Amino acid sequence: MSKSLEEVHESISTQGKTSTFRKVLAFFGPAYLISVGYMDPGNWATDLAGGSQFGYSLLWVLLMSNIMALLLQSLSARLGIVTQRDLAQASRETYSKPINYILYFLAEIAIAACDLAEVLGMAIGLNLLFDISLIQGVMITVLDTFLLLFLINKGMRKMEAFIIALVAIIGFSFVFEMIFAQPEVGKVLTGLIPTIPSEAALYIAIGIIGATVMPHNLYLHSSLVQTRKFDRSKEGIKQALKYNFIDSTIALNLAFFVNAAILILAAATFHKNGFFEVAEIQDAHRLLEPMLGTQWAPILFAVALIAAGQSSTITGTLAGQIIMEGYLNLRIQPWVRRIITRLIAIVPAVIVISIFGESVTGKMLILSQVILSLQLGFAIIPLIHFVSDKSKMKGFHISRTTQVASWIIASIIVSLNAKLVYNEIQGWLETSENPIILWFTVVPLAFGFLFLLLYIVFKPFVTKVKHNIDNHSPHNLKLNFSQSETYDKKNIAVSVDFSDADEIAINSAFELGGSQANYTLIHVVETVGAIMYGENIEDHETLIDEKLLKEYEVMLTGKGFKVQTKLGFGKPNKVIPEIVNEGNFDILVMGTHGHTGFKDILFGTTVDKLRHKISIPLFIVKN
Template sequence: MNKSLEEINNTVPIPDRKDSKLKKLIAFSGPGALVAVGYMDPGNWITSIQGGSLYGYLLLSVILLSSLIAMLLQSMCAKLGIVTGMDLAQSTKNLVGKKISFILWIISELAIIATEIAEVIGSAIALNLLMKIPLIIGVAITVLDVFLLLILLKYGIRTIEALVFVLISTIFCIFLYEVALANPNINSIIYSFIPSKDILTAHVEQGESAFFIALGIVGATVMPHNLYLHSSIVQSRRYNRKDKNALKEAIKYAKIDSNIQLSFSFFINCLILILGSALFFGKNPEDIGRFTQLYDALQDNSMVGTIASSSLATLFALALLFSGQNATITGTLTGQIVMEGFINLKLSIWKRRIITRLIAITPVIICVYFWDGKEDLVEKLLVYTQIFLSLSLPVSMVPLLYLTSSKKIMGKFVNCISASAVGWLSTGVLIILNSQLILETIKSSF
């Protein structure tokens, strides 16, 4: 079987065992940043903003639980890739055969396209806020970011990882600064990390239910394509594939890297929800929770008083643009992984990028055209892409848990009983919640 992402596989050198732990951690760090990007894309932003706007701090517990589940799943992905030398798509194909693999590839591609739609919308709105570029033109401009990835790939995976980490750090600092100025209620924030039954029952008039948004947060936080991505890019490190001690060390540092970076994404998503709550909670649901409104609020003294500033609004729009560009890099790499892994089809990066982006922008252009550039309706499409991601998540979670819980496949690196139990419980709960969402959607249609 071909190596996963062969062009970067086994290309990053690792220090000798005698070197310091810090040097080793730095060498292994990077894949976690690429994975964390998927947990803070524009889809996360819109669900977190709406959650904070409509329900205050209520859904912070959902972000916390989703992030903890994500850390568990991503550690399993890293372990799978390091131990087997295959990514999740390749391992799943070996498990289920060609016919089912083709179906799983279609579902995975649709999930990637849903992610791309979120990135397109976020980037187009950011361009509109920063330079007043019409949405439909901004959507078309996003096709050009294919050249960004092509240029970066020439400098190697470490350059991409470094750039992504810088952008993540910038986004984190921007939101930390803006939330600090908004002066939120710290005690209420702390208590909101304890799950409440109100998440299942709360509903405001003319707004989505708390449960609906909570499921969108889960779909936006635990990203299906990240499970494939992580299992592949951890193999970019040049460790001894036949030495069990080397594998153990690689798994250890991959987990540390992943958990550190996912902690960044957790804090960023919390900060976005807190900012949405600070600016909009308690106001008319029809007038809150959108990117444009948040941008305007950061400039409006009547809404935010002393924190209002055009520079704050500009920082917000820049962070949104960086988020979209960050996520577009990882989306392309993941598309290559699932295509090669499930159906053994290899395309050049630029062809893959152009095809995926053109497919993704088509529904956005149609929506922008028929909705005449109404940002609220366009952003609603973005929310629904996150719901689809949540619905498609079990398709990747179930094979991952089965594979990493198999002693035959993983040997001494098999999941411990508690990790498997939590993973299967999370999957079961998600399937039940998804089923309930489908029933509610059907009922509301009649």
Template sequence: MDSVPSLPEVHRSVRVPHAAGWLKRLGAFIGPGYLVAVGYMDPGNWATALAGGSAFGYTLLSVALASSLMAILLQALCTRVGIATGRDLAQLCRERFPKPVAYPLWLLAEIAICATDLAELIGTAIALQLLFGIPLLYGVMLTALDAFVILWLQHKGMRRLEALVFGLILLIVGCFGLQILLADPDWGAVLRGYVPAASIATDQAQLYIAMGIIGATVMPHNLYLHTALVQSRDVGGTVAEKREAVRFASIDSTVALGLALLVNSAILILAAATFHAGGHTEVAEIQDAYQLMAPLLGSGLAATLFAVALLLCGMNATVTATLAGQVVMEGFLRFRLPPFWRRLATRSVAIVPAVLVTWHSGASGTAQLLVLSQVVLSLQLPFAVIPLMLFASDRSRLGGLAAPRWQLWLGWGIALLIVALNLKLIADFLSGG
């Protein structure tokens, strides 16, 4: 077994006050869940939510809710596997699967990270264009600077990075709170939207957007990242201490993902109340949404808050995607580089295709590209969820930290549902239906 820990710069760097009260011990674990949650409110989510809300009103809120509940369970299993084994998901795949299985899983994980970064880089560049008039291509290249931000923050300590991300999340929630007040949605219709509709499974257009929402919410790279982030806490070596760490880390991620659900719901509600209700049922481009928002709501403030929230989401998400790239590269390949060059390598994996695509497509077609990137993530999901479930189900290795059987049954049910939906989407595409 490789002795080098996951994310070695921050491994066990946060002290847990084992002798302190319950609330103070819980406070030591608050942070990793929010780093994971930002991936659930990235610009890819915006594209799918805008497309779904403008085309189908509040119908797909049920998909946002279901995918968030799925994410909460899977991320809780990630905390358990990471704390119980002391390994991240990529390391476990390398150590326990034969090379013909592990290397394709690595390649698929890299593709998922590229799809994630593509959405985040383009979304951030769109926000810079809307707010400051910076050309889209230059905006994409500017986002490479996040590698230096991560290096500086990690040098200052994990808690600084977590505090920055948490602060940005609060600003994002505030922006959307004000926008929802300005949009004044039909709250009865909002509540009905959380009840699943049969049309989602039978209408191919709805299913395509629904798969994008699932891919944008239950993101493959977050499963790898969370198993690594929980190891930044010095949890202790006894089963009792690790069991408490699992409980506290699960509370952290559940609350954080609850905030992410509020943000995702707000984007979809805003699109439904502003565009669908006004007869604009084909608003998918983020730039079009920005241009339409002021005249439809009668306030330029809503459009400005929209662009600010998009910028904050993009900045937040690129930070965690870069960390996930490090976890995947080091875990699968044992590829060790000095921190600066490692950051540059993981960022280049995504920024090069993003620059090429932006240079070729320009501002047109970004919505289709963003939605497609999220559907690609959904297609990649089984290749992260199934290994996670295999490790979480290994009671002989987890011992006293084994997951309750109801969590395992639900987890495997989620895996089968994702596979079934992916197969239906592929079958519909091949049949041209």
């Protein structure tokens, strides 16, 4: 089975801990990466609008949405822990290819929309703190990609520590903001009692819920929990579920504190002084100093905004990797994948800001939340189906009570988000100069999404779920080859990269040499660390590749073939010829993905750079 976030899969051991505290601590981390998605810049606008317009009265909406988020995230963690599959992989297993392509496309759009909000948020923070233009701030966010590559190569624990540090900065900033604002405690407590002051308050409440529960967080959490290595016994899984729930409870309550603090700050500062229309982040920043009487209030506000944008954009990019590998089973070079994800968000932001100016950032943030609303149901509903499935969950399926609660929450969230989308489309139709274009484009698209949503809701109830997933695990190679009477190749080298190309390459090698030849499987670790340090590198990807190569050897030897393996380090077009030329091989068999030119940049090295460096025949097998 292909691994989610393979480079950090089971990279953190939770076993052998002597005390309960150390056991709990070993599981802590994934939920903090999730929590930043609940305090990203997209949430700030709705919190500011709610606090400035209605004071403390919508605090209960934040509390309710936090409870909803906690349940949904616990379901996501349960899926990953029990099945060792993330939400995207489970969807690929369950639905047909056309449906999965649509779901992938929607998830990718949601990631881009979320990334757009985070890019804009960080750019606004840089603009407020250092007076950098928004365009320049947006361009600076490209550097996040390289920061993520650096952190993930350092290991999951260091990445978690970095994110937790950013969350701490956000938390401490708002602790001081609360001290400056001096909110009325009585009114804060009253705000936790459910009330809807007006129709406008209902709209803001919908926006708060829509901005709180993020679809990409559900994909991300189901993957991040798999970074922990623990005892896979029934008791071990129970313990992992319990400790991850504790982790989620603490982290999401921290996110609730930040969102509540933003709303309380707006209520105590703007609503109290008659400023009822503060929804733009820039306006809030400008008004904080004169109203609170300290220059530190706007500075801390901007610092917290930058930290929120930076932390949430890292986790959003990770989610992009998860949905691409999960839905498409597509592994491209990590730096390429992350730059593509970032450019999808940056390019629209640069174009719109260049054409319409910096005043449209608020509208872009709102639009990003509407796009997220469209996607939300396509993540929540499959998740509930998966964790309710007895066979898929191996006895760890959720109880009937939890199922009912989950479906109620899903119904509330999807209904409120549907209303938000309906209102937005209605507004566009009323204000558009050419509404006929919208009637033939946006409206049919919305109905298409509705029918797809209904299909996803009812399909598991009327058809049997297919429990078969395509993957590149060595144990799933189908070795079908025709036996020849004579073989002239005795020592055969086969290049493998743990993709679909391996099956065809290995089968072709067996057709050349039969069961009497000696086979050497060659794989090259091509991480930055491997290129720099060679065989002295000890990163997690090297350990994973060694393990997979060993599995190939054990499986093929078990089928009666003489197989050994060779692991190289660095650039394949340089290392493979060195290994081949040092050995006594008759032929090198290499599978390809059938791509050239620009696709080589995406998918890696081709045989063209290698073929002239070896002194034996090269047998190229096209996939």
